Amino acid sequence: MRRMRFVVFAALLGFCSTAEVAGADDAANAWKALRAGGHIALMRHADAPGGFGDPPGFRIDDCATQRNLSEKGRADAAKIGARLKREGIAFEKILSSPWCRCIDTAKLLNLGTVETEATFGNVVVLRDQRDALTAGARALIAKWNGPSNLLVVTHGANIAALTTISPASGEIVVVRGGSSSVEPVGRLVLD
Numbered sequence: 001m002r003r004m005r006f007v008v009f010a011a012l013l014g015f016c017s018t019a020e021v022a023g024a025d026d027a028a029n030a031w032k033a034l035r036a037g038g039h040i041a042l043m044r045h046a047d048a049p050g051g052f053g054d055p056p057g058f059r060i061d062d063c064a065t066q067r068n069l070s071e072k073g074r075a076d077a078a079k080i081g082a083r084l085k086r087e088g089i090a091f092e093k094i095l096s097s098p099w100c101r102c103i104d105t106a107k108l109l110n111l112g113t114v115e116t117e118a119t120f121g122n123v124v125v126l127r128d129q130r131d132a133l134t135a136g137a138r139a140l141i142a143k144w145n146g147p148s149n150l151l152v153v154t155h156g157a158n159i160a161a162l163t164t165i166s167p168a169s170g171e172i173v174v175v176r177g178g179s180s181s182v183e184p185v186g187r188l189v190l191d
Contacts, residue, residue, distance in 0.1 A: 030174040030186025044156045044167040047073030048101040063100035080190045081109030092148035106153040120154040134161045144177035
């Protein structure tokens, strides 16, 4: 019985180590890709409490009616931007969903001028437009082949629709540019 518990413990320990290595590999691959350029960093907005979507009656042109960043989310966005700068990662262009929590995250990163792009609008709220928004995002990603990187700050559901990865708040999923397949190469959790 004692030997059986040891075997189970050793197996679980081996599994945990593999998961940790996979996470480290994801981060190493993401940093390598961003340093090489020509990639897209799909970032979920920083912490915005209140679940998914927005309160009833929200308006895209009025931040007071939307879910917004918490103080933690604001601080995390600034920290993530500082880390990207320390790592020497540059972005040729920064796009954001038109939702305030995404725009605020993108601006707080302090990495450059932020432009809004409707195709990265919240696919949970705009569920009747989900397919069109996702197709538009894929097309934009397929066209990106610049020598530098593109940063897109959007919603977790949008990133999941593109990659099948459901990122945490502030997490970055790095994908290859110039391909409509939206192939992930790595992930970064920096807060």
